[in-house]
Amino acid sequence: MSSIEEVQDEIVSEFEILGDDKESTIYYIMELGGSLEDFPDGERIEENTIKGCQSKVWLIGEEKDGKVHFQADSNTDITKGLISLLLRILNNRTPEEIINAKLDFVERIGMGSIIGSQRSNGFASMIKQIKLYALAIQTKQNV
Amino acid sequence: MGLDIAKIRDQFPVLHQEVHGKPLVYFDNAATTQKPQSVLNALTQYYQNDNSNIHRGAHALADRATHYFEKTREVVQNFINARESAEVIFTKGTTEGINLVASTFGRKFVKEGDEIIISTLEHHSNIVPWQMLCEEKGALLKIIPINEAGEIIFEEYEKLLSPKTKLVSIVHASNALGTINPVKRVIEAAHAVGAKVLLDGAQSSSHLHIDVQDLDCDFFAFSAHKLYGPTGLGVLYGKRDVFETMPPYQGGGEMIKEVTFEKTTFNEIPFKFEAGTPNIADVIAFKSAIDFINELGKDAIKSHEDELLAYANEHLNQIKGFIPIGTAKEKVSVLSFNINDMHPFDVGMMLDANGIAVRTGHHCTQPLMKRFGIEGTVRASFSVYNSKSEIDKLVEGVRRIARIKNK
Numbered sequence: 138m139s140s141i142e143e144v145q146d147e148i149v150s151e152f153e154i155l156g157d158d159k160e161s162t163i164y165y166i167m168e169l170g171g172s173l174e175d176f177p178d179g180e181r182i183e184e185n186t187i188k189g190c191q192s193k194v195w196l197i198g199e200e201k202d203g204k205v206h207f208q209a210d211s212n213t214d215i216t217k218g219l220i221s222l223l224l225r226i227l228n229n230r231t232p233e234e235i236i237n238a239k240l241d242f243v244e245r246i247g248m249g250s251i252i253g254s255q256r257s258n259g260f261a262s263m264i265k266q267i268k269l270y271a272l273a274i275q276t277k278q279n280v
Numbered sequence: 281m282g283l284d285i286a287k288i289r290d291q292f293p294v295l296h297q298e299v300h301g302k303p304l305v306y307f308d309n310a311a312t313t314q315k316p317q318s319v320l321n322a323l324t325q326y327y328q329n330d331n332s333n334i335h336r337g338a339h340a341l342a343d344r345a346t347h348y349f350e351k352t353r354e355v356v357q358n359f360i361n362a363r364e365s366a367e368v369i370f371t372k373g374t375t376e377g378i379n380l381v382a383s384t385f386g387r388k389f390v391k392e393g394d395e396i397i398i399s400t401l402e403h404h405s406n407i408v409p410w411q412m413l414c415e416e417k418g419a420l421l422k423i424i425p426i427n428e429a430g431e432i433i434f435e436e437y438e439k440l441l442s443p444k445t446k447l448v449s450i451v452h453a454s455n456a457l458g459t460i461n462p463v464k465r466v467i468e469a470a471h472a473v474g475a476k477v478l479l480d481g482a483q484s485s486s487h488l489h490i491d492v493q494d495l496d497c498d499f500f501a502f503s504a505h506k507l508y509g510p511t512g513l514g515v516l517y518g519k520r521d522v523f524e525t526m527p528p529y530q531g532g533g534e535m536i537k538e539v540t541f542e543k544t545t546f547n548e549i550p551f552k553f554e555a556g557t558p559n560i561a562d563v564i565a566f567k568s569a570i571d572f573i574n575e576l577g578k579d580a581i582k583s584h585e586d587e588l589l590a591y592a593n594e595h596l597n598q599i600k601g602f603i604p605i606g607t608a609k610e611k612v613s614v615l616s617f618n619i620n621d622m623h624p625f626d627v628g629m630m631l632d633a634n635g636i637a638v639r640t641g642h643h644c645t646q647p648l649m650k651r652f653g654i655e656g657t658v659r660a661s662f663s664v665y666n667s668k669s670e671i672d673k674l675v676e677g678v679r680r681i682a683r684i685k686n687k
């Protein structure tokens with residue numbers, strides 16, 4: 138399995154084809170959102186919701202054989218697309234890998250403004266939530 | 281004669297830039313307008329030549345700063361046609377103006393069982409202060425409903441009025457939909473039951489003639505930054521006889537007549553409500569913003585903005601999937617919409633990629649969005665420096681986005 142850095146580099150090079158064209162970048166991200174694993178309807182509940190002023194994210198995770206698997210969804214297509222990239226990087230990794238992941242792909246594909254505005258977007262809080270979840274699993278594993 | 285838009289645009293340095301490689305189209309004017317060079321110059325001029333604390337200093341700079349500061353008060357007085365400049369209080373903005381009334385007038389005159397009326401169209405800043413007051417006092421908040429077009433239902437408003445009504449606080453022009461409320465009738469009806477009226481003029485003040493004597497409102501709150509002036513500054517107008525019955529807002533310097541440890545006597549209006557060193561530089565520069573508006577003329581500005589709104593509506597309404605939100609007969613140049621079932625955030629990001637700045641979301645009017653059963657809208661709001669060719673870009677952007685989602 139490729140490392141987190143390798144997958145991020147892979148994503149960045151996929152976006153390089155689009156050049157500096159912001160519109161194409163956004164369209165591409167929105168299309169990627171369509172490839173997200175279906176989120177179970179029953180899990181669209183308050184406890185799994187990360188609220189932003191503009192967009193909402195639903196996130197659940199489970200541990201299997203020492204690795205963590207996340208499922209997520211959003212009410213905005215751009216956020217869904219970013220989630221699909223994020224999960225491609227972080228899914229099925231150990232809690233250590235997730236906790237130590239230095240995520241810079243969003244800035245590198247020119248979507249840094251989304252991360253910058255924590256308040257408006259659930260995506261930024263989602264990354265934090267994923268790391269907290271991994272930390273909780275790690276703590277449990279070490280008990 | 282129409283306005284020379286190219287010449288007006290030349291006065292706004294910020295407009296001449298590219299965003300994501302595209303010329304900036306600034307359609308977020310209901311959030312804040314850009315500032316003309318004259319306002320920027322006035323700010324620099326003040327700090328370079330006149331900076332001094334006002335009203336107390338016994339030296340030339342203090343005299344000059346005081347003179348310019350008080351000059352703006354007179355210019356504002358004329359701008360809204362107040363009887364005297366003492367009825368003009370400088371605040372941080374519309375929000376503070378409303379909170380000032382809630383904290384002073386509200387605390388003193390609203391009692392248990394009394395009622396305050398607002399409308400479904402209100403911004404959170406004209407909801408929350410009243411909810412807080414009502415909770416504290418055991419008073420009731422009543423809401424005027426609206427129709428599908430986004431207009432208040434006047435008959436329903438009349439039904440809410442009673443001798444229990446202490447205050448009606450209503451938006452003059454809606455920030456989310458652009459609806460202009462029939463405020464003169466609203467005020468008349470409120471006065472008939474002995475209630476006072478506060479108008480939230482945050483949106484109306486840059487587009488409409490404001491004549492507080494003709495309107496006969498008891499309070500009128502607005503923000504400088506929405507009418508080409510600096511941020512962090514607003515005005516609260518109040519009738520002298522109403523202001524005089526109200527206790528001070530904050531304690532401190534400026535607002536006192538005499539302080540002993542036993543008792544303090546308070547200054548006259550407007551100083552009673554202006555504790556501490558005010559926002560001197562921004563007040564002084566605000567005069568240049570009002571001069572800018574006066575030179576163009578409110579009628580000419582309104583007519584240009586109306587033309588932009590009509591032009592945008594005509595072209596956008598032809599696009600399949602374009603859903604206008606708020607179609608009141610009387611509107612300021614605010615255009616709220618959605619495209620198909622797309623989230624406004626996605627639409628806003630895509631327009632931004634084309635250099636077009638719009639606002640997306642609930643516009644701090646969540647109860648209003650709930651009324652329409654939507655999470656939010658995309659809002660394009662036009663100002664005097666906007667042009668039809670910029671609207672063409674918006675129309676083209678919306679068409680492309682709608683086409684992709686119609687696929």
